[in-house]
Amino acid sequence: MKHIHTIGEAAAASGVSAKMIRHYEKIGLIAAAERTDSGYRLYTPADIHTLRFIRRARNLGFSVDDISELLDLWRNDSRTSKDVRRVADGHLGALRAKAAEIHSMIDALEQLFDGCTNDERPDCPILDDLADAAKPARPKQVGHKFGFERVC
Amino acid sequence: MKHIHTIGEAAAASGVSAKMIRHYEKIGLIAAAERTDSGYRLYTPADIHTLRFIRRARNLGFSVDDISELLDLWRNDSRTSKDVRRVADGHLGALRAKAAEIHSMIDALEQLFDGCTNDERPDCPILDDLADAAKPARPKQVGHKFGFERVC
DNA sequence: GATAGGGCTTCCCATCATTGGAAGGTCAAG
DNA sequence: CTTGACCTTCCAATGATGGGAAGCCCTATC
Structure with missing residues (x-):
């Protein structure tokens, strides 16, 4: 049994779409994945665990920035x-x-x-x-104003 | 007097920023404004009324598409x-x-x-x-202390 | 071995409303 | 003439996500 998965498997296992996994890698939320010789990304169970963490945090509405911080705390024993x-x-x-x-x-x-x-x-x-409901405010006269007598 | 206003005045009077007024024109939510010879946009009180309408609808959270429809209805006597x-x-x-x-x-x-x-x-x-959501938080108390009522 | 298919890659674009800035023209007043 | 506030257009970015194109890789089947 191999513990190494393609991006599609990681997506299915984590609930994060392959598109988003690549996106999270690009913006630096997750580390760049290892690659096969042909360039395919490879994911370990630990990676997938991280992705699930992200998925859950997104479900709670956390922003990517917040999640980045939460991931740091998660991995930091002295938190x-x-x-x-x-x-x-x-x-x-x-x-x-x-x-x-x-x-x-x-x-x-x-x-x-x-x-x-x-x-x-x-x-x-x-x-x-x-x-109608709002009370109409007068146009504020700031700086110069000039006559538009001739227009339209 | 001058029933004709610059975009800055229209913005101040309507609560819609000059940036957004130009944007609404570009996407077709409002008609293209008349221009002075030098290219400045000109707004009538009716235009400003329309902009206030838009502003209020945005305050209520309507999308631009919705507002487009609402504006059509507003101007349509057989609505x-x-x-x-x-x-x-x-x-x-x-x-x-x-x-x-x-x-x-x-x-x-x-x-x-x-x-x-x-x-x-x-x-x-x-x-x-x-x-790991499989390890649930301790099942202490299910109730929450801040009483936010759900609306639906 | 050739081919079909599905999965993978990168790159670009779109959403949605709004803001920011740069580069440059226009106006009134000092 | 200079200053400075205002206007113009164009381009970019936001945040999280999806869509799609063009092309490579892998495997199964004929």
């Missing part, structure tokens, strides 16, 4: 749980911020939906809101 | 509220799906946080989970 926590905490904060942003959009849309008749008539609070 | 509703409904569904995705990430992370000592020790359930 502290605090270090890991810091990375994860930052991500969690970003997720919560994103969730809040989406929820404010959802809430705003749902409010508009309340007044929408959803029938053949043209009146719709959704369009009305998009067209 | 029905159903038509508008269909576009908005599709977007609302996408927002809810995105929210659900983010919340599942948040929930998963929070569970991992529960077991993290957050100190100088190297052991951390977050890394453990990423490295």
Whole structure:
């Protein structure tokens, strides 16, 4: 039984597509794989373990930069749980911020939906809101301004 | 007076950056602006109204494609509220799906946080989970302390 | 041995909305 | 005439991923 796999096998075993494995190599998230004489990339079970780590972290929404840090910590015996926590905490904060942003959009849309008749008539609070709701700000006069009397 | 504005004024008045106004013109979301003899773009109050419409729709998270459709409906007297509703409904569904995705990430992370000592020790359930999810974090408490409600 | 097929390689392009910058023209005022 | 704010176009990058083309490699089958 060989423990060496092609990129396709590594992809199937890890859940990371072959395309992305090559991409992660190119951007330096993973080390460049060994190659056969003909140039095929080769992956060990340890490599595949790393790829699964990456896959799971992506599933949790971590950015590639975060994952790079997490991989370093994972391989670093002198890490502290605090270090890991810091990375994860930052991500969690970003997720919560994103969730809040989406929820404010959802809430705003749902409010508009309340007044929408959803029938053949043209009146719709959704369009009305998009067209009028914001108070029009005056054009700011900065720097020079010049007269366009003659145009159009 | 001058109902005609430069791109910078239109940007300040609409909340859409000059860069994006040019971009929207290039991709066809808005019509090509009139120009002065020297090539400067010129914007009418109606143009600025349209830009504000776009800005508000972007604030609600609509894609440029959606906004294109909404603009068409806005300008189309024979639209029905159903038509508008269909576009908005599709977007609302996408927002809810995105929210659900983010919340599942948040929930998963929070569970991992529960077991993290957050100190100088190297052991951390977050890394453990990423490295090998088959070894689940200790089944202490399934509930999470931050009460984020799921919207879908 | 030749051929077909599937897998591998690299390289380029597209997404999506937005920002940044460079190089250069235009305007008003000092 | 110079300054400086504004405008123009063009090109590039973001982040993670997918698509596809052109071409090489490996293996099985005839």
